[in-house]
Amino acid sequence: MMNGRLQVPPSVKKGEPFEVRVLMQHPMETGFRRDMNGKAIPTNIVNQVRVTLAGSELFSAELGTGLSANPYLAFYAMADASGELVVEWSDDRGEKGRMAAQVTVA
Amino acid sequence: MIAVLFFAASAMAGVEFQSADVRALQADDFANPGMLWVTKGERAWREPVATGAACQSCHGEASKSMKGVAAAYPKFDATIGRVVNLDERIEACRRVNQKAPALPAESEERLVLSAFVAHQSRGLPIQVSIDGLAKATFDRGAALYFTRAGQLNLACTHCHDRAWGKTLLNETISQGQPEGWPAYRLEWQSLASLQRRLRACFYGVRAEQPPFGDPDLVALELYLAHRAKGLPMSVPGVRR
Numbered sequence: 001m002m003n004g005r006l007q008v009p010p011s012v013k014k015g016e017p018f019e020v021r022v023l024m025q026h027p028m029e030t031g032f033r034r035d036m037n038g039k040a041i042p043t044n045i046v047n048q049v050r051v052t053l054a055g056s057e058l059f060s061a062e063l064g065t066g067l068s069a070n071p072y073l074a075f076y077a078m079a080d081a082s083g084e085l086v087v088e089w090s091d092d093r094g095e096k097g098r099m100a101a102q103v104t105v106a
Numbered sequence: 107m108i109a110v111l112f113f114a115a116s117a118m119a120g121v122e123f124q125s126a127d128v129r130a131l132q133a134d135d136f137a138n139p140g141m142l143w144v145t146k147g148e149r150a151w152r153e154p155v156a157t158g159a160a161c162q163s164c165h166g167e168a169s170k171s172m173k174g175v176a177a178a179y180p181k182f183d184a185t186i187g188r189v190v191n192l193d194e195r196i197e198a199c200r201r202v203n204q205k206a207p208a209l210p211a212e213s214e215e216r217l218v219l220s221a222f223v224a225h226q227s228r229g230l231p232i233q234v235s236i237d238g239l240a241k242a243t244f245d246r247g248a249a250l251y252f253t254r255a256g257q258l259n260l261a262c263t264h265c266h267d268r269a270w271g272k273t274l275l276n277e278t279i280s281q282g283q284p285e286g287w288p289a290y291r292l293e294w295q296s297l298a299s300l301q302r303r304l305r306a307c308f309y310g311v312r313a314e315q316p317p318f319g320d321p322d323l324v325a326l327e328l329y330l331a332h333r334a335k336g337l338p339m340s341v342p343g344v345r346r
């Protein structure tokens with residue numbers, strides 16, 4: 001399981017947008033670099049990110065090689081009821097990451 | 107020594123020489139990429155290892171037991187018999203008390219623990235001892251700091267005492283203060299130890315790089331820590 005950080009506000013207002021911040025630890029290898037022996041380092045990027053809130057999908061994204069290592073994503077979401085916000089991602093090697101945070105509608 | 111006292115009086119944190127966006131990134135506890143390593147270190151601190159107990163089972167809550175510890179390193183360690191930096195001290199504890207296999211220098215498993223422990227001293231002033239058994243190492247570090255090296259024939263002092271604040275290529279030369287290390291360096295896209303940064307400086311003046319863990323690097327670290335006396339720690343720093 002890959003390492004990451006997820007931040008949601010401690011409590012949110014019903015129907016009002018709140019900021020979600022995501023930080024993933026990942027080398028985001030472009031496939032263009034070579035190692036010390038001149039051998040090409042294979043592409044390895046986070047290619048899929050999926051965000052769900054209380055089981056329903058907020059969005060999913062395909063990331064590209066243009067992102068730097070340890071990608072940082074921030075976006076806004078709205079909630080009508082409390083639920084768990086889950087961020088899942090996977091990379092070219094098939095490794096997966098998952099983070100969850102409780103969104104509380106006050 | 108007069109020069110040392112003069113510059114110690116006006117010590118400026120390394121992040122002060124960075125651009126506004128890098129300063130903002132370091133100040134943001136969530137977005138600071140170094141916090142990824144600190145989070146991982148916290149997990150490593152709490153979890154028992156295959157060969158022994160967790161760090162926490164002896165040392166307790168790190169926010170209490172490790173507060174201010176990093177600010178006193180490098181330090182003479184009686185059981186190891188020489189001056190060691192925080193990373194080497196943790197590694198010795200892992201090997202002796204956890205019976206864990208040795209980890210290579212600069213490996214992520216080592217970086218995350220030293221970053222997590224150093225993070226507990228954030229905001230506390232650097233205060234190292236250079237007396238007694240640490241004196242010889244300190245003198246060695248001070249001598250190295252003022253010794254010219256490499257094809258460019260420069261000593262640390264030529265840039266970091268005499269020319270800080272000036273521009274080198276598109277970088278502002280810093281005072282070479284160690285308060286933010288281990289820091290996340292954007293160029294390396296990773297957290298890195300102070301030794302890695304020092305080795306990069308040796309490379310920069312085209313000198314032979316001492317290997318990781320070399321006594322000369324530890325001596326330099328001790329000299330830098332003494333030079334930065336009173337400067338608040340800010341691990342994990344962010345540098346370009």
